[in-house]
Amino acid sequence: MILTGRDWDAPRQIEVEIRDGIIERVEECESPAGSADEPVLAPAFWDIQTNGRWGHSFSSPSITVEQVVAVIRAQRGLGAARICPTLITAPVAGTLHGLRTVAEACEANPDVDRMVVGVHLEGPFLSDRTGYKGTHPAEAMRDPEWALFEEFQEASGGRVVLMTLAPERPGSAEFVRRAVASGVVIALGHTAADREAIREAVDAGATLSTHLGNGIASELPRHPNPIWLQAAEDRLFASLIADGHHLDREVLRVLARAKGWERLILVSDAGWLAGLPAGNYGAWDVDPSGKIVLAGTPYLAGSTQGLETGLRVLDEVIPSFPRPLLDTVTVNPARLLRRPEPKLAVGEPADLVVLRRQGRGLLALEKSCVGGEWFDRTD
Incomplete structure (x- = not known):
C-alpha cells in the first residue's frame, strides 16, 4: 500500500x-x-489514560478477557496504536482481577499485547478527601504499601508502567523511590498536597501530573494550591483532558503555556460508558455533549471522547498543527514512559493516522x- x-x-x-x-x-x-x-500523515496516537468502553471498565471485578480485547482493539478506530489501560481505585480483589484479565488478554492476543504499552494504576494511594477523590471510592483508598504494589505488579505480569498517587499520603516519598527504581513512572494526582509533599515526591522521581486541573476540590486557596505548584514544577510533565469540559479553554491555554510543549500530554480519560448513547446509566449520566457525570449533578466522571477531540480543542486554543501539537499524543507520552519516539521511517511499525485540518x-x-x-x- x-x-x-x-x-x-x-x-x-x-x-x-x-x-x-x-x-x-x-x-x-x-x-x-x-x-x-x-x-x-503522522504517527498513530498514544493514550496513557483510558478506562474502558461500551459499559466495560478495566477496573470491573467481572470484566472478561473478551471485553478487554474488544475495548483495546476499538482504540484503533480512535487513532490510537499504543495505550495504557487504566484501572482506578477499587477493592484489592477487583484490581487484581482487572490486572490478571488484562495480562491474559495480552498473552493470548499478540496484536493486543503490542498495543498495550503497559497498565496505568490510578489509585488506590490517592486522597480520600471530598473533591480530591473525584469518583474514586474513598473506602478503597489507603497509604502506599510496597507489598501490595508488588502483588499488583505480579498479577499484571509486570505490566504496570505508570501509577498515580497522592504524595501527601504517609510513606509516599519512599514508595516513589522504590517504584521509580523498579522502572515504574510515578504521577501525582487526586491530591491535596502542599509544596513540601510535591517537592519530596518530585525529588524522589515523580515525573507526571495526572489530568492536571481535575481530580481536585472546586474551591481552593488562591495560592499556593496543588494546581499552581505542579504547573510551576518544571520536572513534571502534565497530562490534560482537553475534551472541552474538564478544563475551560482559558485554563487549558494557561496550563499548556506553563508546561511548554515538550512536557504536555493529552489523554482521553475515556470512561467505561464511552461509545454508549447519551442517557442515564444508574449512578451515571452520559451527556450528549460527550461528558460523563454523576447522575443529577455537574460533577465530571470521565469523558466519552477520543484524543481527536483533545487535539481539536487544543488546536483551537493554541494553533500549532501539525507539530508540536501532535507531539502531545505521540512523542511526549513515549518520552515519559521511556519508549522509542514514534516516527514515520523505514523499518518502523505501520502505525499512522491520516488527518485533515481546514482551519x-x-x-x-x-x-x-x-x-x-x-x-x-x-x-
Whole structure:
C-alpha cells in the first residue's frame, strides 16, 4: 500500500509505502507541498489514560478477557496504536482481577499485547478527601504499601508502567523511590498536597501530573494550591483532558503555556460508558455533549471522547498543527514512559493516522493504520 500526503514533520509531500505491517519506504514527492488542508500523515496516537468502553471498565471485578480485547482493539478506530489501560481505585480483589484479565488478554492476543504499552494504576494511594477523590471510592483508598504494589505488579505480569498517587499520603516519598527504581513512572494526582509533599515526591522521581486541573476540590486557596505548584514544577510533565469540559479553554491555554510543549500530554480519560448513547446509566449520566457525570449533578466522571477531540480543542486554543501539537499524543507520552519516539521511517511499525485540518480548531481524523491494518474513524 502506498500513501501520499503532507509530512507531519516537514513542509513537504511524502509517499509512504507499507508492506507486511512495516513502513518499507518514505520518499519526498517531486510535487509541491500543496494546500494546507491536504491530508497529513503522522504517527498513530498514544493514550496513557483510558478506562474502558461500551459499559466495560478495566477496573470491573467481572470484566472478561473478551471485553478487554474488544475495548483495546476499538482504540484503533480512535487513532490510537499504543495505550495504557487504566484501572482506578477499587477493592484489592477487583484490581487484581482487572490486572490478571488484562495480562491474559495480552498473552493470548499478540496484536493486543503490542498495543498495550503497559497498565496505568490510578489509585488506590490517592486522597480520600471530598473533591480530591473525584469518583474514586474513598473506602478503597489507603497509604502506599510496597507489598501490595508488588502483588499488583505480579498479577499484571509486570505490566504496570505508570501509577498515580497522592504524595501527601504517609510513606509516599519512599514508595516513589522504590517504584521509580523498579522502572515504574510515578504521577501525582487526586491530591491535596502542599509544596513540601510535591517537592519530596518530585525529588524522589515523580515525573507526571495526572489530568492536571481535575481530580481536585472546586474551591481552593488562591495560592499556593496543588494546581499552581505542579504547573510551576518544571520536572513534571502534565497530562490534560482537553475534551472541552474538564478544563475551560482559558485554563487549558494557561496550563499548556506553563508546561511548554515538550512536557504536555493529552489523554482521553475515556470512561467505561464511552461509545454508549447519551442517557442515564444508574449512578451515571452520559451527556450528549460527550461528558460523563454523576447522575443529577455537574460533577465530571470521565469523558466519552477520543484524543481527536483533545487535539481539536487544543488546536483551537493554541494553533500549532501539525507539530508540536501532535507531539502531545505521540512523542511526549513515549518520552515519559521511556519508549522509542514514534516516527514515520523505514523499518518502523505501520502505525499512522491520516488527518485533515481546514482551519484553526477544524482538525479531523480520517482513518488510522495500526500494525498495517486500516480502520475507519470511530465516533
